[in-house]
Amino acid sequence: MPININKELPAYSKLIEENIFVITEDRAARQDIRPMNILILNLMPQKIVAETQLLRLLSNTPLQLNIEFLRVLRDTKHTSKDHLESFYRTFEEIRTRKFDGLIVTGAPVENLRFEDVSYWSELCRIFDWAEHHVYSTLYICWGAMAALYHFYGVPKHRTTRKVSGVYRHHLENPGYSLTRGFDDYFHAIHSRHAEVRREDIENNPRASDQLVLLSYSPEGGLYLLQNNNGRKVFVTGHAEYEIGTLGQEYLRDQDRSLNPDIPYNYFPENDTEKMPQMNWRAHGTLLFVNWINYHVYQETPYRLEDIH
Structure with a gap:
């Protein structure tokens, strides 16, 4: 089944070109099914890029998903006002509603204290609202670090060098539905300046009693966690990244004279002239499909108003 998005969204034509199954709101309204309502809080500066990447992964579920986008009020510098007004809601516009699922993206603010992020208080309100309004x-990434800090007091630590590359991960608790179908070892992307240890x-009783570590990389660190009932899932990497995203970030950081390391295990033979080969897409797709199926569709009440 497809994802249901606004036909005017820039991602729509790109996904159609890639043979991704999407439908318009008019067609969705004629289908006699109960779609899943998914809200995406997009904190990334390049919002259109992030929209397309996330929608591509969400399109592979067999369910119909109604997608809406949410923004915070102080995050408006990199995206046009017209785009935000056309496709995004504010928290005040949705705070009385309930949703089957919520995705919170990363944001390039890892070097700031959480409390110093301009929209931190609004983000905390959204986190707390989601406890009773989202199943x-x-x-994702900084969003995961922020939620781990907000809910469990788990700190983040700045890394000496940017954690950037394609890292090999292994399963630590393979019996959970979120990782059903995963290989024992798989690749996933990290791109961040901070880490959760x-x-x-x-060593945090509140966190250790409520969180389950599902996947880890000796080089990349923690990758995948969930709370005991699966209503909170934390991914410290970027399963949604396209094949060229890390390379673009590397060139951007070079242009800014940040002296970046070549992304780990990304360019063949560390040769930046060679095209990377994608080896993380299958995992990323399965991760999103499992979350939608086992943590949202199989568990959420049929009546959205029954979410509590």
């Missing part, structure tokens, strides 16, 4: 929430979770 399951998927937090395993020992901070294991």
Whole structure:
């Protein structure tokens, strides 16, 4: 089944060109099914890029998904006002509604204290609102670090160098539905200047009692966690990244004279002239499909108003 998005969204034509199954709102309204209502809080500066990447992964579920986008009020510098007004809601516009699922993206603010992020108080309101208005929430990269800090007091730590590359991960608790069908080892992308450390979770009684570590990389660190009932999922990497995203970030950081390391295990033979080969898409697709199926569709009440 397809994702249901506004036909005017820039991602629509790109996904159609890639043979991704999407439908318009008019066609969705004629289908006699109960679609899943998914809200995406997009904190990334290049919002159109992030929209397309996330929608591409969500399109592979067999369910119909109604997608809406949410923004915070102080995050408007990099995207046109017309785009935000056309395709995004504010928290005040949706705070009385309920959703089957919520995705919170990352944001390039890892070097700031959480409390110093301009929209931190609004983000905390959204986190707390989601506890009783959303059945399951998927937090990505900085969004995952922020939620782990807000809910469990787990700190983030700045890394000496940017964690950037394609890292080999292994399963630590393979019996959970979120990782059903995963290989014992798989690749996933990280791109961040901070980390959440395993020992901070294991030595924090509140976190260790409520969180399950599902996947880890010796080089990339923690990758995938969930709380005990699966209503909070934390992904510290970027399963949604396209094949050229890390390379573009590397060139951008070079242009800014940040002296970046070549992304780990990304360019063949570390030769930046060679085209990377994608080896993380199958995992990323399965991760999103499993979240939608097992944590949202199989568990959420049929009546959205029954979510609590």
